[in-house]
Amino acid sequence: MAVDTPAHTDTATAAATTSTMTLGKALNAGLRQALDDDPKVVLMGEDIGKLGGVFRVTEGLQEDFGDRRVIDTPLAESGMVGTAVGLAMRGYRPVCEIQFDGFVYPAFDQIVSQVAKFRYRNEGRVAMPVTIRVPYGGGIGAVEHHSESPEAYFAHTAGLRVVTPSNAADAHRMIRQSIASDDPVIFFEPKRRYWEKGDVDEHAPLDDMPLHRARVVTEGTDITVVAYGPMVATSLEAAGIGAEEGVSLEVVDLRSLSPIDFETLEASVRKTGRLVVVHEAPVFGGLGAEIAARVTEQCFYSLESPVRRVGGFATPYPAAKLERHFLPDADRILHEVDRCLQP
């Protein structure tokens, strides 16, 4: 491993301004800031160095921080995550990039049996501050294994935190919070939103919005629609159409999938009396089931109709020309909204 002299970027002196950037660039800036803030942060992944990752999320970082901070690993996901575990034991804060959602499974054992369980096994004596970044979801016309939504597997795994931003500002804040967390975080990036722009205040304090908090994105009165990651924009689109048609949707962006901020969500449902859950993953056994089950249990007597779920079907992710049928869109969301409103 060659030693590069890292050219630290000086963010501290920059003025605290808000700038517009894509979600992908916001992640890049957040990673840069994390590398700047803590010398123990190292990035690891396939093709994250010179190439800057296949989505360019790590673009320029190896050049600026050197190949001891931004490390291209051999092509092996279990190897990458298992190595990150050892780095964490040595006091580092590794941030792994899994190239696409479908390639996280070779690392499943190291994630589920090691990353998630290390602290518990060692009764708090060993911390596992590992962040695993996973671009996920469909809608980009990709070949097989490039459009998976595996979040339910990880949310069901105790010991992990699972989060996903839906916009640039959250991407920037949440990636830094995840890296700073002493718990392992599976950080799902909504790949089809990488190019969507938003305002980011790079110097906003980290603690103004805790990592596990959900956010009401649009207030509404008739029904709550809860979504996360790529489906937040789709739900907002549905809310827009709904508004034109005289239906008032309250959209909640979950942000954290484990733990889930049921406080915020249930407050919304108690107000609207109805809930639709949206995600890309297959409905059967998906995270929507947990949301529906728990909200129903807690808000049983406030619910005016059963919680409905919109999501993928009980099929593998299909070929690109079929994905528009698989993926929830505003119409399908509104269809379920209608069913809730006129049961």
Place this chain on the structure above:
Amino acid sequence: MAVDTPAHTDTATAAATTSTMTLGKALNAGLRQALDDDPKVVLMGEDIGKLGGVFRVTEGLQEDFGDRRVIDTPLAESGMVGTAVGLAMRGYRPVCEIQFDGFVYPAFDQIVSQVAKFRYRNEGRVAMPVTIRVPYGGGIGAVEHHSESPEAYFAHTAGLRVVTPSNAADAHRMIRQSIASDDPVIFFEPKRRYWEKGDVDEHAPLDDMPLHRARVVTEGTDITVVAYGPMVATSLEAAGIGAEEGVSLEVVDLRSLSPIDFETLEASVRKTGRLVVVHEAPVFGGLGAEIAARVTEQCFYSLESPVRRVGGFATPYPAAKLERHFLPDADRILHEVDRCLQP
């Protein structure tokens, strides 16, 4: 690989009698019958040959069928399952044994990305009749990774069937049905029930009870308790105590976890108006969420109280001396039953 001349056991001439055997022995007899019935059936696993598996489920089978039918594999679960995929492509029906639940994760990629998706990818041109046997669940005082209940991961994976017997007769029938199925089946064996006895009719026709059907084990009127695998016995115990206390529990044994026989379950809930779901896996994101969500959606106006779930906590499986707190028992089930009845 040495060639043994297989000493076929002649079951065809035996009289159709019912005999009492343990669940483990019933699996052994079912595997034996499958090996007898179809020369394309091969068993693969770690230590399944001379040792007969660590639970002795394959005891005597290598001796009788030879080491070309009952194959000890190198110590690698991804290798075992990936090799089974290739065998299936060559026309075989491999039956893999994963030694303990916690060792299925190294094979997760081959299961989720290959076994589950092969047929779909190839548009029905390739069948994947692979059965993967996984002893699962806790209650045996084991060390870490030996008491996991990972069924929700697989149930959320389209392309797989997931089943689990709760008694000897089902074990015998369902293992043969799973092997005969042209779909891949994840076959979860309730390891702490291996030694429980039941009546098995080894010559019962296979089609009298389809693999995906749930079964009402005890009829009741006040509330439905749905469970599967190891928790069926626990639920029956609760029903017994309930009966003494004047509460009538209807216990449903799910048997198939993907697909789920909601027809049978919903019929029961429509009758009782209440439902408690029981499993060992952590409640959060567990299969109970899907059951609660769907039953609520379908039976919203028949439900007199919200569906309640009893299961493990959002912790890794704990040390042996703590597992009695983690595992649902009859008391915890009855506690939730009470909460449903007196909301």
Place this chain on the structure above:
Amino acid sequence: MAIAQLQVPADRLTAWAGYDGLVQLISVDGQRTVGCPYWDLVADVDALQLRDLYRDMAIVRRIDAEAMALQRQGELALWAPLLGQEAAQVGSARALRPDDFAFTSYREHGVAYCRGVDPVAMLRMWRGNGLSGWDPAAYNIATPAIIVGSQALHATGYALGITLDDAHSAALAYFGDGATSEGDISEALGFASSFGVPVVFFCQNNQWAISEPVRLQSHATIAQRGQGYGIPSVQVDGNDVLAVLAATRLALARAYAGQGPTLIEAVTYRMGPHTTSDDPTRYRSHAEEEEWRAKDPLVRLRALLHNEGLADDEFEQEVAAAAGDTATALRLGVLDLPNPASDALFEHVYAGAHPLLDAERDAYLAYLAESDEVS
């Protein structure tokens, strides 16, 4: 256009001991090399067959170029070009008999071509019309594996099936240099070695795994890796079609004879980008690309043919015409591929009945019909 099968004599097999040098039969300037102990394995390859090999390689290159063009024109979502790897793919695939079975990754269009797969069927997946394009059993080649390394285990299992059938054929597993880092490749080598099954591991070391050079994966050669499992392993010049054919024939003959697995490292170069989404200028030098351009496998075989007076203008025109016809048919066929019907989404998930999926399909199709009425 299959290359006839040479019967490798039994003593030739037992003489196998892994060859230490790089197997090269045609030098970079198109001369036959002397002294390499693999010549006997291609002694039967006459002028006609050499020309067949050249034609295959030229057509395969043309298919690749047409696919690149189709992608650039927006007719394919993505393409992984094989440019530069024609000799490795044609030389190995032409060594196969019909009852052998090939398992490939996403770049082995040349192998699929040699197995008889219609190029239109190959492009179907890349156009997004399906997740694959052909019936594996019809051509004895699996559809592409995208999870890097996964297919080597499938090949090993298939080979185990061959052994259990007491058959005399082989499985051929293709994978890249990057793939050698994945645990699945190691487990495949281990299982194959342990079971002694008839599988040939054919690694196209094209120097790059996207942006990662092969030295990042390991400090030893890939052939050495195989030896670590007790698997006879050899390095061949992957841009030399005869060397590849010879080494593959020997490996297959070992497999047929029950002598277990072999590993072949074909040293070649990915002359194009990783896929149409890639930009190699970010990570490799023009000089390196030029260095390998000089070793172009087609140029080399053409030079041999010319040096030996086996190719004239007429032949070249014939080949160009054949390649052109293939490309035209490919373009027409691809543009003509029927879009999948919406209910195809729900087909072939399960062989048996599945009430949940049926209900989902019915509900969705009803919803679609309803929306159609509305709109």
Place this chain on the structure above:
Amino acid sequence: MAIAQLQVPADRLTAWAGYDGLVQLISVDGQRTVGCPYWDLVADVDALQLRDLYRDMAIVRRIDAEAMALQRQGELALWAPLLGQEAAQVGSARALRPDDFAFTSYREHGVAYCRGVDPVAMLRMWRGNGLSGWDPAAYNIATPAIIVGSQALHATGYALGITLDDAHSAALAYFGDGATSEGDISEALGFASSFGVPVVFFCQNNQWAISEPVRLQSHATIAQRGQGYGIPSVQVDGNDVLAVLAATRLALARAYAGQGPTLIEAVTYRMGPHTTSDDPTRYRSHAEEEEWRAKDPLVRLRALLHNEGLADDEFEQEVAAAAGDTATALRLGVLDLPNPASDALFEHVYAGAHPLLDAERDAYLAYLAESDEVS
């Protein structure tokens, strides 16, 4: 009781080329071998130190025997005995410096002992009182890995951290012969080779992985496996404590000097069952067990000490007493281990706040309190 560290001269390191033979310094009958080029690496081991090594091995064997007894008496749920592997474990662990870090599987009680872990802490996990027993950072040894092979990657990552710290220490990864089939071991070898990090892979080839003989895992030696990754690898007599010490010292010296990973295959034998749940008579012969009993590592070292007049009755009594004291303390300590409180179930899942888990804990503890009132 740490063995003093020999400074391995730099030219000794560059002279490393992997030793072809089996490194053996003490013959089975307790004589020093001649001609093995590893003697210089233990030239400093004097009578006192030889006796220290013997004492370590005897105590470790006694700990193991006591644990077996405790399990048979129902005081432990399970135990994985190390019987027969004392030389491999003590010889390697005594080569470590305090700032090196060991990663083990479930059988390396001898390693944990040498790192200073209290035997009572070792047995805590096997009694079911916790999932582990000590603070890894306090002794620089991780708690046991039960997922076969997983720990080799952790060691490699830790070694990468050493490199990033510009430190001069090493990680030592212990694993078994069976583990070599797992993809994780291969990936660890690959990453270590690629990164050139200071990790020593120490494989105890004890001939068996539960019921599977080592030949089922591979047809080559495990040392050969390492060479396939370009990692210098050596086979040592794992029942010869000096050979193990010498080879580990050399490997560590390479690591400290920035020369990257080394693999050591210690050829030894699991004289007992896989665990207390196992019945080896089902799969291996008495004759085989007898054959290896003759190579018992303790008997061998004792023979050397006697042959060289380094041990007398007094010494043996001292060792027996020390072992006995350790066993007594162990038994008392184990029986005295406090049972975990019910709320320990919910501790240490997360470092930060977790509302769901808090709610679950509160509800469960309330339920427990309620049930207590009722009953």
